[in-house]
Amino acid sequence: MEQAVISKADVPPFLDALGNEYTVFAPRKVGGGDVVFDRWQAGEDIVFDFVNTLLPPKSLFFPTRETLFHIDGLRRPTLTAPPESEPLAIFGLRSCDATGLGFLNRFFGQRGFDDKTVTSRVRDALKMTLACHAPGPDCFCVCCEGGPFLASGFDLQFTDLGDRLLVDVGTPRGAAAIEKAPARFAEATAGDRDTKKRLAARVDATFQRRSYIAGGMKAVSLGKIADEVWQVWAEDCQGCGGCCFVCPTCSCFTVTDAWRGDDAAERERSWDACLYAGFTREASGHNPRVARGERLKRRFFHKMGCQYAELMGRHGCVGCGRCVGVCMGGLDISTLLTRIHDECK
């Protein structure tokens, strides 16, 4: 079955059926109207009417802070790894965020060092995406090959057809998931498939296409923006790191030892941000990237430089638009790439 349909009412029992193999996460409405990923509780209603979750699901796979190992006895240590986490099933991923997970998986797995603390979680997860019906005000996935519909990068892709959902099966893992509750699914009819196709075309046309991405990438890659210009722009950067933390693909981290009593510790990995002044500061106090402008330039080179795109098979923005919402200085990817593009005209 490459394409199936499921009624909306059958989705909760389907997620229940996944519960014995996976820890299931789904979108949940919280105070203020935000939607976040949370543990799915049996019997809960499914949230379908949302643009995107407040945060990408990155922290489920690459936690903001996690223990790499326990250290007992600091000078005569015994090291113990934490227990492995259960595989996740995640329902309601947006296309951009699924693309971001694929990016993280490739990054953490590449160049001979497969960092399984992240990659095994992504690979073992059941990724169930929900294709987008309408762009949010900050969305630009169409410019970044991040959506609104996906051709790959999901196990199951759900498309809302009103009372029911069309399901694209992307992987054997997705097919196996359907087999957990086969009675809930039916073969998609030619009519269903046609409805989805027309919907996808209509949705695609509602997204605004922005022409600055390619031009911005070129300017960033070739170093066309003078350091003085970066410095002026960076005066609006608060150095809060918010753009990095809400980004589905940002992955920089630091590692520290946290004391647990007098003679024990935990080695912890936690998110870090290249916009922090201390990000490159060495023990001697020497800091090769001391100016704010250099740090902003660094961020954009890393996200949008062709040199990195070549390493990663794509640039580092999936167009989710979260940095647009979080940056109080107008230094998000979309706005600043427009300025870069205009600067080089």
Added chain:
Amino acid sequence: MSASSLYQPHLCQIVRIEDETPDTRTFFLAADNVAWRKDYRPGQFVELSAFGAGEAPFCLAQSPTRAAFIEVTVRRVGWVTNQLHAYEPGDVVGLRGPFGNCFPFERAKGKNLIFVGGGIGLPPLRSLINYVLDRRGDYGDVHVLYGARTPADRVYKKELAEWAHSDQLTLLETVDRGDGGWTGPVGVVTELLKGMKVDASSTIAFTCGPPIMLKFVVRELVNLGLPNKNIVTTLERYMKCGIGKCGHCCVGHQYVCMDGPVYNFEQIRFLPEHA
């Protein structure tokens, strides 16, 4: 193998500690259980853990041809190095590695070699100097130029004394400020380069030291006629993982931990910022 095994270090006991200078010590780590102790390449580095303080990158300071121990020379500067300096023989540190590329010791075969070190910049060069001494027939003339702030700040004093009397290499030393016992030259290390007669086309220079020293050394080597690609250094950056994941050491699109830390100046010219 647990998922976090890339980050979980190998445990190594400190066998011996030698004072080099008032703030620098060499740690000799038991290597019996270190599978790669004879297989690393000069110029590579390790991540060393002082548990409870953290982990930091250090160059391997000895040649793999002399790997009875894993040798790491550490200046006391920050959290990790302060704790390391509080350690005694018998204490246990964590070791991950070896990481990074290496000095181009194959390309250097048959060439004359000049090593220019400043202060704590000698340890990474020493891994190659001793390697060359153990493969002496493969290389031409070897000059080692070493500058320190004061005579007390010279690392590997015993080895320097041996090199001074060796017919295998020529050692030239200088200090910024002498003391009562110092009879050698006083001045910056670049002064030692100025008098040298160099066959520029068949010479490779390896240099490591503080950024300001590097700037002047490179200028002098270029004056001597060395092409940029025959001037080799090793970069130092803040690093957390050593395996191209944490993002701290990136310069341009280079991960210094994976693509470096050894670069020649033809490559460094194209980096957007200098270390």
